[in-house]
Amino acid sequence: MSDTPRRPEWLKMPYPDGSNFRDLKGLVGDQKLHTVCESARCPNIGECWNHRTATFMLLGDVCTRSCGFCNIATGRPGPVDEGEPERVAEAVAYLGLRYAVLTSVNRDELPDGGAGIYARTLTAIHRVLPTCQVEVLIPDFRGDEPALHTVLDADPCVLNHNVETVPRLYSYVHPQAKYDRDLTLFRRSRAYRPDIPVKTGLMVGHGETFEECVSLMADLLAAGVSTMTIGQYLRPTPKHLPIVRYWSPAEFADLRRAGLDLGFAHIEAGPLVRSSYHAAEQEAAASGKEFGPVTSEQPTRAPGEAGRRGLAVRPAPADR
Numbered sequence: 001m002s003d004t005p006r007r008p009e010w011l012k013m014p015y016p017d018g019s020n021f022r023d024l025k026g027l028v029g030d031q032k033l034h035t036v037c038e039s040a041r042c043p044n045i046g047e048c049w050n051h052r053t054a055t056f057m058l059l060g061d062v063c064t065r066s067c068g069f070c071n072i073a074t075g076r077p078g079p080v081d082e083g084e085p086e087r088v089a090e091a092v093a094y095l096g097l098r099y100a101v102l103t104s105v106n107r108d109e110l111p112d113g114g115a116g117i118y119a120r121t122l123t124a125i126h127r128v129l130p131t132c133q134v135e136v137l138i139p140d141f142r143g144d145e146p147a148l149h150t151v152l153d154a155d156p157c158v159l160n161h162n163v164e165t166v167p168r169l170y171s172y173v174h175p176q177a178k179y180d181r182d183l184t185l186f187r188r189s190r191a192y193r194p195d196i197p198v199k200t201g202l203m204v205g206h207g208e209t210f211e212e213c214v215s216l217m218a219d220l221l222a223a224g225v226s227t228m229t230i231g232q233y234l235r236p237t238p239k240h241l242p243i244v245r246y247w248s249p250a251e252f253a254d255l256r257r258a259g260l261d262l263g264f265a266h267i268e269a270g271p272l273v274r275s276s277y278h279a280a281e282q283e284a285a286a287s288g289k290e291f292g293p294v295t296s297e298q299p300t301r302a303p304g305e306a307g308r309r310g311l312a313v314r315p316a317p318a319d320r
Contacts, residue, residue: 008246011232011271055101055137055276056088058121059114063105067174069164069203071236072105080110085117089124092132099280100125102156103137106176113139115147122154133157135199135279143181145188152193158227158283159189162201162275163220166212173206173241183223190224197265197287198225201275205233207244210255217259226265227282230255231273247271 062077063070092100102121107114118136125134135158141147152159163182165173182200189198200220202213213230220228230252235243249271256269266282 005243005246008248008271010249011234011246054092054095054097055103055279056091056121058084058088058102058104058117059107060105064108065106065174065176067164067176068241069173069206069233069236071240077105077107077109080107080114080117085121085124088121089128092125093128097129097132099133099135099283101135101137101160101276101279103275104139106139108142108176112147112150113141113144115141115144115150118151119154122151122156126155133280133283135160135276135283137162137275140177140181140185143178143184148185148188149192152189152196156196158197158199158279159193160199160201160275161185163216164201164203165206166202166208166216167219168212169206169208183219186220186223186225197227197283198223199227199229199282200225201229201231203231203233204247204255205243205245206241210251213255214258214262217262217264221262221264228259228264228267228269229273229275229282230259230267230269232271 059080060077061072062075063072064074064077066074088102102118104114104118115138118138122134122136125132134156136151136156137160138148138151140161161182163179164177167179170177170179186198186200189196202216204213217228232247232252233241233243235241252269252271252273256267259267259269265287268282
């Protein structure tokens with residue numbers, strides 16, 4: 001008999017559907033793009049895609065690290081796809097996204113950890129759809145400060161890097177990460193570009209305590225983090241780390257309240273919250289702006305020859 005606790009009712013989600021969802025899913029497949037929404041089996045994919053927000057995963061779908069919670073494959077990645085930045089930008093323009101998030105697998109074998117691809121993708125999106133805000137959810141680049149600066153110089157609206165867990169559980173949850181290195185990344189980002197908010201994410205369910213989470217939040221705030229997401233770890237497959245327990249909605253509310261009392265500008269906390277969940281609303285709330293509802297009049301243009309619904313579609317690379 002399995003020791004895994006039964007999944008509570010509050011974690012059940014409807015099957016994703018809707019015109020925007022189907023549109024984005026078709027385009028991602030056509031252009032051979034990767035989204036963390038699909039690769040990580042995010043429970044909020046239907047809601048986010050139907051609200052014209054999406055998280056694109058750069059640099060392939062094979063990671064050089066072996067985090068015990070993650071559904072993305074570990075191995076030796078293929079060559080960098082140099083055409084990916086333009087294709088992602090054209091997808092963003094075609095869909096008329098109001099807010100996009102760029103993330104990636106870890107590419108520790110690359111000299112810059114993939115920072116250059118982030119910068120080129122940011123620049124391309126700013127060029128083809130200046131109205132779209134772009135958040136980046138970056139790896140730690142092995143502590144390489146010039147790589148961090150490369151990304152920040154391309155003007156993301158938010159710099160996000162997930163700590164994932166409390167310090168005591170770092171070696172268990174993601175063994176190649178280092179807590180002190182992550183705090184240094186946050187400090188460096190704030191020092192270099194104080195105009196760009198810093199954000200992080202925590203998942204609970206690995207055996208951490210409430211007190212450890214509050215202590216973590218105090219460290220993060222001191223390092224310059226102003227926005228945070230807190231969600232429940234959901235085991236992707238039986239091969240991944242087990243769930244120690246499910247936190248209740250009331251406990252997430254208590255965590256949020258504790259973080260706001262410490263001084264965070266915004267905290268999104270709940271069983272199904274993920275790093276990019278309501279990312280646009282998080283950025284707006286933290287900066288005091290408003291983020292209006294989706295309308296039917298969304299821009300769907302990109303430069304070049306007309307393709308599917310007017311999108312300038314670049315040929316996707318052939319399978320290797």
